[in-house]
Amino acid sequence: MSPSEPAAPPRSPRPTACDLAITPAQHSGIRWAPSGCWTLETLEQAERALAQTAGAPPAVLVLDLSSLVALDTAGALMLARAVRDARPAEIAIRGGTDAQRALVEAIRGRIEPSAPPAAERRRDIPGAALLARIGAAVIEAAAESGRQLGFLGRLLTTLPRLARSPRDWPIVPFVAHLERAGVDATPLVGLLSLMIGGVLAVLGADLLARFGAEIFTVNLVSFAFLREFGVLLAAILVAGRSASAFAAEIGSMKSREEIDAMEVLGLDPLERLVIPRIAALVLALPLLTVVADALGLLGGAIVSALLLDISPSLFMARLQEATELRHFATGLLKAPIFAVLIGLIGCFQGLQVEGDAESVGRRTTRAVVQAIFAVILADAFFAVLLLEIGL
Amino acid sequence: MTDTPRCEPEAAVVVRGLVTRFGGRVVHDGVDLVVGRGDVLGIVGASGSGKSVLLRAMLGLVRPAAGRVEVLGVDVRRATGALRTALERRRGVLFQDGALFSTLSVLENVKVPLRRFTRLPDRLLDEVARLRIRMAGLPDDAAYRRPAELSGGMRKRAGLARALALDPEILFLDEPTAGLDPIGAAALDRLVADLASMLGLTVVMVTHDLDSLLTVCTRIAVLAGRRIVICGPVDEVIASGHPWVKEYFHGPRGRAATRGRRQGE
Ligand SMILES: Nc1ncnc2c1ncn2[C@@H]1O[C@H](COP(=O)(O)OP(=O)(O)OP(=O)(O)O)[C@@H](O)[C@H]1O
Numbered sequence: 001m002s003p004s005e006p007a008a009p010p011r012s013p014r015p016t017a018c019d020l021a022i023t024p025a026q027h028s029g030i031r032w033a034p035s036g037c038w039t040l041e042t043l044e045q046a047e048r049a050l051a052q053t054a055g056a057p058p059a060v061l062v063l064d065l066s067s068l069v070a071l072d073t074a075g076a077l078m079l080a081r082a083v084r085d086a087r088p089a090e091i092a093i094r095g096g097t098d099a100q101r102a103l104v105e106a107i108r109g110r111i112e113p114s115a116p117p118a119a120e121r122r123r124d125i126p127g128a129a130l131l132a133r134i135g136a137a138v139i140e141a142a143a144e145s146g147r148q149l150g151f152l153g154r155l156l157t158t159l160p161r162l163a164r165s166p167r168d169w170p171i172v173p174f175v176a177h178l179e180r181a182g183v184d185a186t187p188l189v190g191l192l193s194l195m196i197g198g199v200l201a202v203l204g205a206d207l208l209a210r211f212g213a214e215i216f217t218v219n220l221v222s223f224a225f226l227r228e229f230g231v232l233l234a235a236i237l238v239a240g241r242s243a244s245a246f247a248a249e250i251g252s253m254k255s256r257e258e259i260d261a262m263e264v265l266g267l268d269p270l271e272r273l274v275i276p277r278i279a280a281l282v283l284a285l286p287l288l289t290v291v292a293d294a295l296g297l298l299g300g301a302i303v304s305a306l307l308l309d310i311s312p313s314l315f316m317a318r319l320q321e322a323t324e325l326r327h328f329a330t331g332l333l334k335a336p337i338f339a340v341l342i343g344l345i346g347c348f349q350g351l352q353v354e355g356d357a358e359s360v361g362r363r364t365t366r367a368v369v370q371a372i373f374a375v376i377l378a379d380a381f382f383a384v385l386l387l388e389i390g391l
Numbered sequence: 392m393t394d395t396p397r398c399e400p401e402a403a404v405v406v407r408g409l410v411t412r413f414g415g416r417v418v419h420d421g422v423d424l425v426v427g428r429g430d431v432l433g434i435v436g437a438s439g440s441g442k443s444v445l446l447r448a449m450l451g452l453v454r455p456a457a458g459r460v461e462v463l464g465v466d467v468r469r470a471t472g473a474l475r476t477a478l479e480r481r482r483g484v485l486f487q488d489g490a491l492f493s494t495l496s497v498l499e500n501v502k503v504p505l506r507r508f509t510r511l512p513d514r515l516l517d518e519v520a521r522l523r524i525r526m527a528g529l530p531d532d533a534a535y536r537r538p539a540e541l542s543g544g545m546r547k548r549a550g551l552a553r554a555l556a557l558d559p560e561i562l563f564l565d566e567p568t569a570g571l572d573p574i575g576a577a578a579l580d581r582l583v584a585d586l587a588s589m590l591g592l593t594v595v596m597v598t599h600d601l602d603s604l605l606t607v608c609t610r611i612a613v614l615a616g617r618r619i620v621i622c623g624p625v626d627e628v629i630a631s632g633h634p635w636v637k638e639y640f641h642g643p644r645g646r647a648a649t650r651g652r653r654q655g656e
Pocket residue numbers: 413418436437438439440441442443444445
């Protein structure tokens with residue numbers, strides 16, 4: 001499209017034909033005359049046309065560009081590569097516009113001096129890749145456990161310092177996270193508890209009716225919800241909502257170097273980012289547990305009234321009789337512990353992010369999976385422990 | 392002017408009465424700009440004056456409140472279907488911070504536009520992509536690295552390699568030399584100038600680099616006070632009496648860069 005050429009129409013022609021004529025030249029030389037359009041679109045054709053050039057290195061190679069219609073860098077790459085592989089003793093570029101000759105010369109100067117090694121992939125023993133992956137995963141899991149313990153340790157060391165200087169307490173982010181992790185989760189936790197409470201009542205009634213002990217449905221719902229289900233439901237939902245949010249938030253901050261910027265400014269990311277999040281969960285999860293307990297019992301009461309002829313007042317009376325404070329207390333006591341686990345895992349995974357967006361996604365997934373796993377594992381541990389000590 | 396569909400057939404980019412706004416904040420208020428084919432235009436202006444937004448408007452990425460942008464005779468906001476695809480095929484873009492796809496290696500990044508518009512076998516794509524990476528001045532082993540494993544300057548070069556992937560007719564560059572070392576910046580200037588002369592490429596670049604302005608650009612447009620205050624050949628713009636232009640080219644840094652130009656003549 002230099003001024004000398006006819007003015008290009010709005011959509012410049014990109015024809016789809018190219019060819020190469022090979023003729024002998026003077027001094028036992030050879031002449032290559034590419035014709036047509038040597039552009040990105042015709043690259044495959046160009047390569048095929050050039051396949052006929054293989055042979056003994058000629059003394060002189062004359063590259064005659066005079067019948068070219070169009071040439072771009074991709075086409076020039078094909079020519080330059082063929083010239084390289086022909087290994088002529090001498091090369092002369094003729095014809096064509098100045099710009100075209102300059103382009104071929106420029107690309108000749110920029111391609112690899114020799115053809116790249118054909119296959120770079122290593123051939124592995126079958127199954128070796130699988131073994132290697134398993135091994136790498138085991139080593140990585142061990143290393144990560146170590147890092148996670150280290151993270152917990154570092155977090156604990158910030159606590160005494162924070163305790164001494166209440167002015168540094170990150171109150172504002174704490175409140176913000178309390179709202180997002182706690183208040184915003186309330187409707188979901190409540191609704192699910194209501195439904196599970198109802199389901200539990202139906203199941204219990206179905207089973208207990210065979211022994212004529214339908215009234216014990218109340219005991220079942222109250223015992224199960226106050227001791228286990230309330231806190232477990234709340235914790236699993238919070239793990240799904242907040243562990244992922246923490247990991248993604250902190251992770252994208254990490255990948256945008258915000259964490260580095262904080263450290264350079266002498267702001268402790270643990271103190272500013274991790275502590276308020278975990279603290280918010282430690283307060284929010286027990287409260288959500290109370291909500292779950294209450295609505296679970298309500299769900300049980302509704303189903304009992306509708307399906308089992310246990311009137312609400314009977315349900316209440318039975319509830320007061322059957323429920324012991326220690327059930328409620330054991331449920332509630334587990335909540336802060338689960339909260340710490342969820343917060344720790346979410347924040348830790350966020351800080352493990354490096355670089356790209358994919359890493360954020362991977363860490364977020366891992367945060368949720370690990371947080372739910374940790375909650376259930378811890379709950380099983382408590383169940384056995386409390387049974388053994390007779391609480 | 393807006394009723395005649397194409398008043399400048401030789402123009403690569405035509406911007407008419409462009410107004411852009413973010414909420415209540417007006418960034419451009421009646422920008423007029425014409426870039427001829429084969430021009431290498433440098434857009435200068437203070438930080439925050441709206442250069443990047445103007446470039447994004449030329450790409451059709453921001454919706455103007457008023458006015459019209461045509462690139463290669465195609466209205467960038469209205470074009471649809473084949474017309475739009477043709478435009479995408481014929482332009483290359485380098486964003487201010489590279490905008491590489493973070494989950495792909497540099498080589499794969501460069502192959503994305505090639506895959507989109509050609510049906511070449513992978514082997515040829517690799518080869519073309521590797522040439523682009525070399526042209527942009529990156530070492531060969533950078534091809535297999537992810538953007539996160541590159542330095543800021545290398546990311547910019549990788550972005551340039553991707554912009555060049557399709558041998559575009561028009562290249563939009565947002566601060567191509569920012570963050571490069573002087574040697575690399577000079578090499579990049581030379582590359583742009585070479586491509587412009589060898590392929591007849593039209594280049595629109597936003598730059599603060601006085602050396603690039605003076606060595607590669609054929610024209611300069613100055614964005615100040617929400618409009619293009621002056622647009623013309625480099626020497627004319629430097630010699631003009633506009634106060635901002637004076638300060639820009641005749642301040643301590645400008646003097647050092649323009650001195651070489653005057654001696655060279
Ligand atoms: N998405 C957006 N939303 C709101 N305001 C924006 C947005 N993008 C840009 N702006 C505003 O538009 C103005 C121009 O921004 P622009 O990025 O174009 O500046 P610039 O001239 O490229 O500056 P620099 O030289 O620093 O890159 C700025 O005031 C900026 O705050």
